[in-house]
């Protein structure tokens with residue numbers, strides 16, 4: 292169990308925000324497999340403020356996935372506050388603020404993980420956002436800007452003082468990107484230093500390892516990103532099935548959800564991204580993935596998947 296603000300989740304395992312992946316179909320799938328809650332792809336504060344079509348499409352949701360967490364990114368405290376107010380009208384359960392993304396497109400404007408090196412600006416963003424919404428606000432951070440400045444503890448204390456409801460800590464620095472290993476000791480240190488729920492994140496590839504992270508660090512919950520791709524079973528206690536029939540059935544269910552909820556022009560790209568990952572551990576997987584990437588239509592792709600047994 293995990294409690295954030297007024298929400299109590301049956302499972303302390305949640306789906307991490309994954310740009311290009313944690314869309315409505317995948318969130319629903321993970322929720323059906325046992326995720327306590329799921330976080331959307333990062334949503335641009337500018338895109339929201341200026342009502343860009345692509346951004347608005349990212350706000351699709353259903354009652355089944357509530358309370359969902361919608362993640363905002365940006366570096367301008369006023370625009371972030373405007374965006375939070377707009378986002379609130381879409382009634383997410385939680386608004387998460389991205390202070391951990393290392394991608395250049397995001398950090399070059401001072402947003403995402405770059406905010407770990409400007410805690411005063413980060414504080415202003417949180418204060419402004421919280422003043423304009425009644426929805427619980429959470430924040431997702433890294434261990435620090437670089438290995439010489441691991442500031443997650445003081446950063447988390449600052450964030451807690453603004454009134455956020457929970458904090459997720461990815462145990463890598465901004466400069467590490469996705470290299471090296473997740474440092475669990477910093478997650479444990481943050482847990483010791485604040486009273487709000489702390490969610491640990493980084494490199495969890497099995498359900499059991501998620502439980503290990505909780506035991507090792509004392510964190511209240513874990514967030515899983517890459518380990519959930521092609522593997523929504525990670526949220527259930529029995530983990531990924533061994534037999535290919537069960538894996539294929541999972542892939543088919545995922546495709547059905549994508550067809551149900553994604554705009555037609557986006558389906559093929561998304562289906563390829565997600566579905567090829569299910570085959571990673573199956574015999575003949577590289578041939579299968581190649582076939583998937585060569586497909587020109589969803590019907591062609593469905594035919595291939597239906598024929599496998």
Ligand SMILES: Cc1cc2nc3c(=O)[nH]c(=O)nc-3n(C[C@H](O)[C@H](O)[C@H](O)COP(=O)(O)O)c2cc1C
Pocket residue numbers: 307308309310311312331332333362389390391392431461492493494495514515516517518
């Ligand atoms: C493809 C991809 C997209 C990501 N998109 C986001 C994002 O939109 N917002 C965010 O805060 N983190 C994002 N992340 C970081 C993940 O949420 C997570 O913190 C990181 O991958 C470490 O967890 P993991 O080892 O379980 O994947 C992304 C990571 C990947 C690999």
